[in-house]
Amino acid sequence: MGKPMARNLMKAGHRLVVYDIVPESVDAVVADGAARGASAADVAARSEIVVTMLPDGPEVDQAILGAGGVLEGARPGTLVIDMSSISPLVAQKVGAACAAKGVDFLDAPVSGGEPGAIAGTLAIMVGGKPEVFEKAVPVLKNMGASATLTGPVGAGNVTKLANQIMVACNIAAMGEALVLATKAGLDPEVVFNAVKGGLAGSNVLNAKAPMVVARNFKPGFRIRLHQKDLRNALLAADSLKVSLPFTSLVQQALIALMNQGKGDLDHSAIVTFLETLSPTETKKGTA
DSSP states (O other), X not given: OHHHHHHHHHHTTOOOEEOOSSHHHHHHHHTXXXXXXXXXXXXXXXXXXXXXXXXXXXHHHHHHHSTTOHHHHOOTTOEEEEOSOOOHHHHHHHHHHHHHTTOEEEEOOEESHHHHHHHTOEEEEEESOHHHHHHXXXXXXXXXXXXXXXXXXXXXXXXXXXXXXXXHHHHHHHHHHHHHHHHTTOOXXXXXXXXXXXXXXXXXHHHHHHHHHTXXXXXXXXXXXXXXXXXXXXXXXXHHTOOOHHHHHHHHHHXXXXXXXXXXXXXXXXXXXXXXXXXXXXXXXXX
């Protein structure tokens, strides 16, 4: 995700200093014109705005608050935008540490997966102060089609968790429906085309059903990352005493798929878990 986002920033005319613990990722963006940073602290010392994009909360904590991290190099007035999908509690912890040093902070997770990152059409959900958000909007719009302030620091990630619950349950429901249709002797592609214009139609259905019937599970968003998001949703729900029964069921299916070695497949491969329960293969021309 970070590489295409960085490339879109450069296309918009921004000068970038980049760092990653994976040298190959840095090499690829430096080859496109970015400057190489020696550490996260070095990047921050050479920048007015720092954007982080990492797998989960522990990595964000280390990259921003840890030794050699962003806060070691950031000056008062620096803006840090964390675009990772993490626990809202971690976002609030990082935000508080930034505020103590006079550094502005936004949590700004995204939806749209790698295709959206490449196209610059991400939906960006932001938590933070309104005046800080307004300062960040021009930069965010270089990476996404929309940027919405949803509340104070942490709200961006609460919104992202809500998004991920809706997407996961939608994909699971689609999978059950197409497995049923296939077992009944229908062509799942025909069924998809029949329902997509009605109330069941959605962006999720339009993006994922064609992948399922083509048996194309090349990742736009990986199962292991969606499992992480649902885990964070369930942890947040537990802290708020909120029941999320359907989210829990889908998360268990994702864990099962990871145990089968499918963690790096696209999350549309949830259908393969359902197919094993009612032995069938949901593919084009089944009927």
